[in-house]
Every structure is written in structure tokens, then in C-alpha cells.
Amino acid sequence: MTLVDRPGPGPSDITETGRHRLDDLQTAVATPAARPVSYGWHPRAALWTALTVAAVALVVAVLDWSGVAVPGVIRIPAVLLAVFLLPGVPIVVALRIPGRALATALIVSASLSVNILVTQISMVLEQWHSAQTQTILLVVGLVASIAAFRTVPADVRTGPLGLARAHWTPTRLAMLAALAVSLALFIVAARGLDILQAGPYGVISLVGPWYFLGLLLLVATIVLTLRAGHIDHIVMTAAAALAVVYNTMLVAVATGEASVPTAFVHRGFVSVLAASHRLPDLEDARYSWAGFFSLATHIQESAGFTDLTDVLFWAPVVFGPLMCFGLYAIAWAIGGNARIAWMAVLLYQAFNWYQQDYFAPQAVAGLGYVAILGTMLWQLRRSPLPAPAGLDRVLPGRLGEVLSLARRTPGRVPGFGSGRTPAVGATLLLIITANTVSHQMTPMLTVLALAAFAVTGTTRYRTLWLAAGLVFAAWFSYGATDFWMGHLNSLFNEVGQIGYSVNRGVGQRLNGDPTYKSMQYLRIAASGAFVVVAFIGWLTCRGRRAWLVSGLLCAAPFVLVTLQSYGGEMIIRVFLLASPTLAPFVAIALVKLSRKLRRLPTVLVTVVAIILTLGMGVLETTNRGLNAAFEASTPAEDALTQGLINKIPPNSSVMVFSHAPHSVGARRALDPDSPIVGYIDSFPCLDNLAQCTENRQPDYVLITHQGIEMMDLQLGKPAEEMESDIAALEKLEDYTMFIETDSVRILHFVDAPAVDLSAELARSEGKDN
Known part of the structure; x- marks a missing residue:
């Protein structure tokens, strides 16, 4: 699929004559006056894709039940594709959602929502069986896909894909070649970074000429394509995907690990659920919104992952491009043309330094949120909208007109009757419910957004905001008690x-x-x-x-x-x-x-646009990578921290200099004799780390480069002073350092045994920057 959104079906696309009417959820009745139903994408091709994915994933699930090992190269893609495509494809095909961008956004969000709700219910009820759940989901998806074929009219308008031989012009080939070179330069530049040298300026101080040259090729391709008389959507799709890579993967490619440390905390939550198959009590407030973690646990077990470390790494280049579909749909509905839509997609990336597109509930909730907004704005754009009236009789003038807005109800989208219109609303409520059990904040914003549509009289779903609020209140009251109980x-x-x-x-x-x-x-x-x-x-x-x-x-x-x-x-x-x-x-x-600026020379405007866009790219690289010194993880930090927590004796105490996101896991949460992990929780302790450690006498002291840099940059304790404190700690002769790499040092108390971490060292050998 490409990000080409097209207007939905209008009056000229679907007609009603005499006794013949297109049924909302059944096969269209062909009449001489009927015209092709406009999808803007290929519904039958989508259904065949969904059927293939469902069949392959179902075979994998059956083999899993039988104890037959399935190669990861087949098993992992089958499971992941099923999660993102089923049952969203048959739902969206049956609804006849027009436009590739909006349809894709709804397919992904509806599929994720069903999977989240089913796995969350299994986890809450403590009836967990991943293979059984996977089989049920796939059977439902398979049957729904077969049934959805009956809802596709005989004559549909799909729109061009731009893949015909005539479209592969020298210009397109040159642009795609430039993007390929840009990607190669990005990888070379990223792999050459020594992330341990990042300081207060972040990653921008480390990147070299290859990075800037690759970025220049990317922005030049974008500007030239957007300024062309006809936008090549294939080129723009590739450029948008590469923009996501540049924005999210620089530190990750440099280290070989996920670039956001909280991702490792989420991995730990998943390991806890995978080990217990139930939600832990009073462990962490985020378990009160565990829908995302339940789904991730299901993926880990169904796909045969030992843990989700590899998924953490690739998550941004999955969530980022998927987000683009919803962004495009929103921008198309607001701006009305493809040029503005593509610019909005890229501008979002150019100012998205917030780093919430990693392996996190916010990333999935964001996909649902933009799908909801894209659908509501599309309906507003296509629906007949009566002028506000009612209160203007009592309060004439502008005030009366504004106050009358809430009394207005738009007509139905042409071609969407009394069955399909509420079905679209039900799909949105499904997404809202899944977001509610997965994330604390996005559902609250969704209520506000839906209320904005209601008070302005721009939606037929006038009470959807109320339904969303009730769902949130119900879950907060009964499903999130661990979060609010006591405070x-x-x-x-x-x-x-x-x-x-x-x-x-x-x-x-x-x-x-x-x-x-x-x-x-x-x-x-x-x-x-x-x-x-x-x-x-x-x-x-x-x-x-x-x-x-x-x-x-x-x-x-x-x-x-x-x-x-x-x-x-x-x-x-x-x-x-x-x-x-x-x-x-x-x-x-x-x-x-x-x-x-039309009167200015075209070449001059193009060059200026490229320079300004390059400047935005450099600014985003700076902002996004500013925290690289204390957010980047090395393989040694991950492997050795996990090894330490898993291998030290029961009830051992560990003092961590700053934070240790890699330490979160099943043992800390479920073992009654789990290690006790303590942190630097006061400025007096920070001022004299050696004395503070001596007073607390932990069995082990974990010092990571990540933690040192956090205390330096965020807490203001210079790294030189911390190194002096560490040296003083060693001189006390109560502690002996038994692990020392470029990014990890571990000391043990004289009465505590040294831990054999040779396997973890070997695993990270040659990867620790």
C-alpha cells in the first residue's frame, strides 16, 4: 500500500433508484443506474492478503499446539502480521472505508484493539493460554475475511497504485536511488558513532559528514518531489519511511540496542506477565493499564521469542510509518489535497523529538487516536452539513449562530446508510475501549476531542464522547484500583x-x-x-x-x-x-x-527550501538525540545488569548509581526472595557517593555509564567527582570490583560472593562501545 488518500464516495458514486438500494453490510444490488463504489484501494486484494496471513498463522498455531517447532522466519512474521491485519481488514472492507491512508489506519487500529481486548480479558480473568487465544483470533479473522467478500460490490473503483511500467520514469528511479544512497549513508554514519562520547550536546556532536550528506539527499528528494507538478506517491512513501528511520534509529543503530531506556522496563513488565500469566498486585501503576503489555506477552509467546529485546529495537520503524497513515488521513481531511497531507506527515516527524514512538503503550494509543480523528474528520468533510439554527431566533446574530452549533446534526456520508454509519461508530468505540485499558492519558484526550465534535455539531455520534467517558470511568473505578487506591x-x-x-x-x-x-x-x-x-x-x-x-x-x-x-x-x-x-x-x-514567492526564480526557491528543510532536519537530530548520553544503552549494560539481578543470592541488596531500567524483570517482581534494589534517593547521598555506599553497605554496587551521565547532566554532579567517589569507594577495601567494561562496573561487598557473569560478558563482547 502507498499513502495515497482519495475522497470518499459521493452522490455521484452511489445512487439510489426506485426500490433498489445498496445494502450497508450486504452485497450491492446491481442496477443499470449504479456506478462503481469508490474505495481508492483494492478490497479484494486486501481480503486475499488477510486470508493468506490467517491461514499461515493458523497453521503455525496448530503446529505450536502439537509441539512442532516452526522456524522463526515463518513464525514471527505470521504472528505479527496477524496482530496488525486481523480482524481489521474484513471490518474495514465491510464498512467500505474509502482512501488508502484512512483505511490502513483503521485496519491496524481495529486489529490491535481486538487483540488487546481479548488478551487483556484473558490476563485479568487469569485464563491465559496464548496458543488457544491465538487460534480463536485467527479462526474469527479467517471466517470474517471470507464473509467480507460478500460485502464487496461487483463494480468498485480502486484508484491507481502507480506501479505500472509507465510510471517508472527516470525521475522516479533517480529519486529512489537517492533515497537508497541516503539510507546507506545513514547506516555508515550511525555505525561509526561512539555513543559513549556523547555529552551535553547529545548525538549531534558525534555525527560526521556522511550523516549530513545522507540527510541532504533525503531532504532534497522530498523538496523536489513536493514541488513537482504531480506528486509521486511511491517516492513520498519511501521518503516518509526513511524520515522515520533518520528520526528514530540513529542511536539504536549505533548501539545495537533500543534507544529509549523505558523500553527495557516495558520488556521487564512483559517478562513478569509471561512468567505469572496474571497481573501482579500493587507492583507498578502501569499494570493498571496493562492492555499493551498483555498483547506484548501474547506476541512473545505466540511468536516464540525468549524475550522482546529484538522487538524493542525495531518498534520505532513499525510504529512510526504506521502513524503516518493516520496523520495523512487527518491532514487530507483538513487541508484537502495530497501536497498538504504529505507535508504534514513530514513536519510531524521534523518536530517529533518527544520519543514516544518506541515499544510503549503511548505508541499504540497514538495509532488509535489518529485513526479516530481521521475517521471523524473524513465524515465531516463528506457529510452534508446544515447551517446552525434554533437559538438564532432567540439570540440573533453571531452569538445565536455559535450557540446553535451544538443543536446541528450532519447528514450521513453519501453511501453510508442507517446500518454502516453506526457500524463505523461501533468500530471507533472498539478502539476507544482498547485504548482505555492500555493507556491512562490518551482516553481522557479522546473524550475531549469527541466532545469538541459534539459541541460544534460536526458529528452524528453526538453521545460518543459520553460513551468514551463512561468506559474510562468504569475502567478507572474497577480495573485501575491499584493505581488510585491509597492516594x-x-x-x-x-x-x-x-x-x-x-x-x-x-x-x-x-x-x-x-x-x-x-x-x-x-x-x-x-x-x-x-x-x-x-x-x-x-x-x-x-x-x-x-x-x-x-x-x-x-x-x-x-x-x-x-x-x-x-x-x-x-x-x-x-x-x-x-x-x-x-x-x-x-x-x-x-x-x-x-x-x-511565485515570482521568484524556481531554482532559487527550491534551493532555499532545501536549505531550510535541511536546517529543520539538523534541529530535529539535535533535539531528538539530546539525551543520548544517559538514554543510550550498550549491550553490556543490558546483559550484565540482567545477569547480576538473576544470579545474585536471594535477598541480596544492590545499590544502583542512578537508574537501572534493564534490571526490571520476573525475578524482581515475583520471587519472594528477590534482590532489593536501591537508588541514590537524596542529594546528601549524591554529594558523597563513597560515604553513602559505605553507610548503606549493599551487597553489590552497579555503576553504568548511562547512570553516571544521568547524574552528571540532569542532577549536576560532574562525572569527574563521581569517578573520584568511585575510586574512594574502592580504597575503603570493603568493596571489590569484579566486572569492569567501558560502560559497566560492578562491585561486591567483601562478605558477598562474586557472581559469574562470563556468559553475559561473552554475549556482549565486541558490541560494547
Whole structure:
């Protein structure tokens, strides 16, 4: 599939004559006056793909039941494709959702939602059986795909794919060749990075000329393609995917490990669920929204993974491109053309330094959120929209018209009758429910977004926001008790405390190393500029039917700041969640600016556009990689930390210098004699690490490069002082260092035995930068 979105079916596409009407969920009745139903994509090809995936995955599941080993090269793709495609494909085909981008966004979100809900129910009820669950899901997907063939009309309009021989022009081939060279240069540049040398400037201080040359090729391809008279969607699809790689994979390719340390925490949660097949009690608040982790556990067992380390690495280049489909659908509905849609997709990447597209619930919830917005905005664009009326009789003028908006109900999308329209709403509610059991914050924003559609009279689903709110309230009350039990007052005390949320999200982050603190202002400036330009673009769109509701959608995430601080993450998250609707208006503003430059020489405008786009790419590389010094993980940090936690004697105590995300796992959560892991929890302890360690007398001391850099850059304790403290600790003769690599040092107390970590050392040998 390519990211080519096309208008949905209109009155000219589907007609009703006499007694003949297209049934919403059954085979169309052919009449002489009927015209082809416009999909903009190939429904039969999609169903055949779904059938093939379901059949292969079902065979794999049956063999798994039988104890027959299936090669990973077959088993892993079959399981993953089934999770992302089933039963979404038959659902979306039956609904006849038009447009490749919107259809793909809904296929993926609906499939993930069904899988999340089924696996979460199994986990909550403690009736876990991954092979049985997988078989049921695949049988349902197989039957649904077969049945969905009956819903496809005999005559459909699919739209061109752009794959015909005539489309493979020298220009396309040259552009694709440039992207291939750019990818090769990226890999060479990334593999040449010594990530342990990253400091307060982050990864930008490490990249060399090969990286900038590759980035230049990428941005030149994008600018030239967008400025062409006809946009080549094949080239833009490849360019968007490569932009995701540049934005998310630089540190990961350099180290061979996931670039966000929290991903390893999530891996640990999955290992806990895989070992116990139940939700642990009072272990971590995130287990109260464990839908994502239940699905990940199902994937780990069904695909035959020992753990999900490899999945962590590749997750950004799966979630990132999938996000592009929903972004394109939103931008198409707001902007109305492919050029603006593609620009919005790329602008989202160019300012997405928030790093939430890793192996995390937020990434999956984000896919669902953009699918919901894309569907609602598409319906608004295609539906008949009556003028607001009612209160204008009592309050004449603009005020009465505005107050009448909530009384307005749009007509149905042409071709979507009394059956298919509520079926689309039910699909959205399915996605909302899955998001509710997977993520704490996105469901709250979804309620606000749906309420914005309701109060502006731009949706037929006037009570969907209420249904979403009830689902969230029900889960919060009964499914998330471990989260709020015992500290409900503190949760409500944060409501309305905007200053507190801002201070935790911004003020408390502007600490530590002075250079690193100054670099943080680049991030703030980039996000601020993005909002300002989007606001300007929004103002220029006044008069469009989506103008008011899209403005409310941009503003809705910022309301969340008044509700809670989200552990200091709220400010980052609101900018992240606002970006899908801000990006189209930034694109609109830039397009309108470019129209004022038409009198300038084309070559000059193109060169300036390339330079400015390259500057945005460099800025994003800087912002995204600013935390590389304390977020990048080496293979040794991962392997040795896991080995230490798993092999030390029962009830041993471990003192970690800073944090240890790789230590989270089944033993710490489930073993009654699990190791006791302690951290540097006070500034007096930080001021004199040697004395603090001597006072606590832990059995083992774990020191990682990641932790040293975090204390240096975020807490303001220079690395030189910490090295001096470590040397003083060794001189006390109470501790002996038995592991020392470039990124990991482990000491044991004189009365505690040294642990044999030779296997873990061998596993990371030659990979530790």
C-alpha cells in the first residue's frame, strides 16, 4: 500500500433508484443506474492478503499446539502480521472505508484493539493460554475475511497504485536511488558513532559528514518531489519511511540496542506477565493499564521469542510509518489535497523529538487516536452539513449562530446508510475501549476531542464522547484500583494545579549541567514555533467547515495540563498529542507562504527550501538525540545488569548509581526472595557517593555509564567527582570490583560472593562501545 488518500464516495458514486438500494453490510444490488463504489484501494486484494496471513498463522498455531517447532522466519512474521491485519481488514472492507491512508489506519487500529481486548480479558480473568487465544483470533479473522467478500460490490473503483511500467520514469528511479544512497549513508554514519562520547550536546556532536550528506539527499528528494507538478506517491512513501528511520534509529543503530531506556522496563513488565500469566498486585501503576503489555506477552509467546529485546529495537520503524497513515488521513481531511497531507506527515516527524514512538503503550494509543480523528474528520468533510439554527431566533446574530452549533446534526456520508454509519461508530468505540485499558492519558484526550465534535455539531455520534467517558470511568473505578487506591487525594489535589504541572514538566527539567540546560531551550523553542506557525495557518483557514472543530482539537491536549502532571511528563505529552492536528496547519501556512514567492526564480526557491528543510532536519537530530548520553544503552549494560539481578543470592541488596531500567524483570517482581534494589534517593547521598555506599553497605554496587551521565547532566554532579567517589569507594577495601567494561562496573561487598557473569560478558563482547 502507498499513502495515497482519495475522497470518499459521493452522490455521484452511489445512487439510489426506485426500490433498489445498496445494502450497508450486504452485497450491492446491481442496477443499470449504479456506478462503481469508490474505495481508492483494492478490497479484494486486501481480503486475499488477510486470508493468506490467517491461514499461515493458523497453521503455525496448530503446529505450536502439537509441539512442532516452526522456524522463526515463518513464525514471527505470521504472528505479527496477524496482530496488525486481523480482524481489521474484513471490518474495514465491510464498512467500505474509502482512501488508502484512512483505511490502513483503521485496519491496524481495529486489529490491535481486538487483540488487546481479548488478551487483556484473558490476563485479568487469569485464563491465559496464548496458543488457544491465538487460534480463536485467527479462526474469527479467517471466517470474517471470507464473509467480507460478500460485502464487496461487483463494480468498485480502486484508484491507481502507480506501479505500472509507465510510471517508472527516470525521475522516479533517480529519486529512489537517492533515497537508497541516503539510507546507506545513514547506516555508515550511525555505525561509526561512539555513543559513549556523547555529552551535553547529545548525538549531534558525534555525527560526521556522511550523516549530513545522507540527510541532504533525503531532504532534497522530498523538496523536489513536493514541488513537482504531480506528486509521486511511491517516492513520498519511501521518503516518509526513511524520515522515520533518520528520526528514530540513529542511536539504536549505533548501539545495537533500543534507544529509549523505558523500553527495557516495558520488556521487564512483559517478562513478569509471561512468567505469572496474571497481573501482579500493587507492583507498578502501569499494570493498571496493562492492555499493551498483555498483547506484548501474547506476541512473545505466540511468536516464540525468549524475550522482546529484538522487538524493542525495531518498534520505532513499525510504529512510526504506521502513524503516518493516520496523520495523512487527518491532514487530507483538513487541508484537502495530497501536497498538504504529505507535508504534514513530514513536519510531524521534523518536530517529533518527544520519543514516544518506541515499544510503549503511548505508541499504540497514538495509532488509535489518529485513526479516530481521521475517521471523524473524513465524515465531516463528506457529510452534508446544515447551517446552525434554533437559538438564532432567540439570540440573533453571531452569538445565536455559535450557540446553535451544538443543536446541528450532519447528514450521513453519501453511501453510508442507517446500518454502516453506526457500524463505523461501533468500530471507533472498539478502539476507544482498547485504548482505555492500555493507556491512562490518551482516553481522557479522546473524550475531549469527541466532545469538541459534539459541541460544534460536526458529528452524528453526538453521545460518543459520553460513551468514551463512561468506559474510562468504569475502567478507572474497577480495573485501575491499584493505581488510585491509597492516594486518591493526591490525584485530585493536582486538578487545576497548572503551575505545578508546568514546573514538573519544564522547570524541574532545566537543571543540571549548564550546557545541557541551555540545549533544552532548543526543544522548547522548536515546539513553541510549531504551535505559533500552526496557529497562523489555522487563522488563514477561517470559513472552512472543519475550522472550528480542528482548532478545538489542537487545543484539547493542553486542557490535560489542568488535570494532572502525569509524573512530570504532561507538558511533553500534550505537545505530542497536539502535533497530529497542528501539523496540517503548519503545512497550510507554509504552502500559502510559498504562493507569495511565485515570482521568484524556481531554482532559487527550491534551493532555499532545501536549505531550510535541511536546517529543520539538523534541529530535529539535535533535539531528538539530546539525551543520548544517559538514554543510550550498550549491550553490556543490558546483559550484565540482567545477569547480576538473576544470579545474585536471594535477598541480596544492590545499590544502583542512578537508574537501572534493564534490571526490571520476573525475578524482581515475583520471587519472594528477590534482590532489593536501591537508588541514590537524596542529594546528601549524591554529594558523597563513597560515604553513602559505605553507610548503606549493599551487597553489590552497579555503576553504568548511562547512570553516571544521568547524574552528571540532569542532577549536576560532574562525572569527574563521581569517578573520584568511585575510586574512594574502592580504597575503603570493603568493596571489590569484579566486572569492569567501558560502560559497566560492578562491585561486591567483601562478605558477598562474586557472581559469574562470563556468559553475559561473552554475549556482549565486541558490541560494547
